[in-house]
Amino acid sequence: MNPTAPTLSKLAYTVPQFCDGFNVSRTHFYGLLKEGRGPRLMKVGRRTLISAQAAADWCKRMEDETNLQSGYVCIDGHQAVA
Template sequence: MSKSAFTIPDWCKDHCISRAMFYKLAAEGLAPRTMKIGRKRLISADASVEWRIRMEKNTQIMEDSDYEA
């Protein structure tokens, strides 16, 4: 059974990024959506999928613009 939500450290480990990079992305408005349950901040599996799709699209847009230059 797959997880339905991740803590930030677990999500970062699963996506091979540091917590510092996560918070940098968050400061830039590029991190996945989070939810607060009690004192924990979690990332739902759905938010994680949406984030990956958004990042892939942004990467493709950047690569396409590099080819046009």
């Protein structure tokens, strides 16, 4: 690898990569999809992928859902009690 070459971030993840990255079991991942709470998916040929943007959006949605359930709201990047 050329040390001066720019490195590209991953633009999409396989299901196992996504699960490993977010420390979620594949069973739980597919359960979230079934409930309508999983990340957006895309098919490329026979492969199922999750774009980096879909992963980031899902993470934010899960954080917001958690904070609402615990009584916290995010105000300008800081948590406050609702």
